[in-house]
Amino acid sequence: SQTIHQWPATLVQPVGSPLSLECTVEGTSNPNLYWYRQAAGRGLQLLFYSVGIGQISSEVPQNLSASRPQDRQFILSSKKLLLSDSGFYLCAWSWGGNQPQHFGDGTRLSIL
Amino acid sequence: KQEVTQIPAALSVPEGENLVLNCSFTDSAIYNLQWFRQDPGKGLTSLLLIQSSQREQTSGRLNASLDKSSGRSTLYIAASQPGDSATYLCASAGANNLFFGTGTRLTVIP
Numbered sequence: 001s002q003t004i005h006q007w008p009a010t011l012v013q014p015v016g017s018p019l020s021l022e023c024t025v026e027g028t029s030n031p032n033l034y035w036y037r038q039a040a041g042r043g044l045q046l047l048f049y050s051v052g053i054g055q056i057s058s059e060v061p062q063n064l065s066a067s068r069p070q071d072r073q074f075i076l077s078s079k080k081l082l083l084s085d086s087g088f089y090l091c092a093w094s095w096g097g098n099q100p101q102h103f104g105d106g107t108r109l110s111i112l
Numbered sequence: 113k114q115e116v117t118q119i120p121a122a123l124s125v126p127e128g129e130n131l132v133l134n135c136s137f138t139d140s141a142i143y144n145l146q147w148f149r150q151d152p153g154k155g156l157t158s159l160l161l162i163q164s165s166q167r168e169q170t171s172g173r174l175n176a177s178l179d180k181s182s183g184r185s186t187l188y189i190a191a192s193q194p195g196d197s198a199t200y201l202c203a204s205a206g207a208n209n210l211f212f213g214t215g216t217r218l219t220v221i222p
Binding site for chain 1 (some may be wrong): 210
């Protein structure tokens with residue numbers, strides 16, 4: 001069966017510090033991968049998706065970037081965090097655009 | 113851009129009641145409609161997925177319907193239990209994106 005792992009579960013960072021969140025999927029190959037952000041009082045918003053190694057699409061302009069160095073690894077990064085980057089970050093995978101998306105347990109990021 | 117709305121934002125019901133959660137979307141050109149459950153501080157658990165060509169899907173006590181022409185979906189929960197307490201999210205699927213509503217927070221009172 002397939003599993004998806006995100007870490008860390010919680011993170012507290014100062015403004016201006018760098019960020020790296022990691023997501024890995026096990027039990028499948030060549031999945032579509034997604035990063036979402038859930039801000040307080042707002043719905044989930046897609047940040048990035050990837051259909052293959054090195055292929056990243058960005059849905060919204062922002063302070064963040066994503067990379068996919070390996071087939072089942074998806075990384076969310078920032079060089080300098082802003083207060084507005086606070087939120088709950090969720091990684092997901094699917095077998096294609098018309099297939100269910102399966103989510104990790106999320107990382108709660110607080111910026112001080 | 114697709115907009116997804118869920119009403120009500122919160123709902124409290126006594127244990128054993130049947131209930132309906134509502135979801136509406138503005139663009140009927142969807143690939144599918146998905147319902148998720150989210151427990152506090154946790155990720156999302158997929159409950160049901162209705163393809164655009166389907167009208168409904170059932171899983172246990174859950175039944176989801178889809179009416180693309182009116183831009184509506186409902187999630188019916190039969191014989192609610194305290195363990196059903198969570199936030200329920202609907203999402204309409206585009207080619208590579210899910211557009212989420214802000215959810216309905218359900219509390220089932222024992």
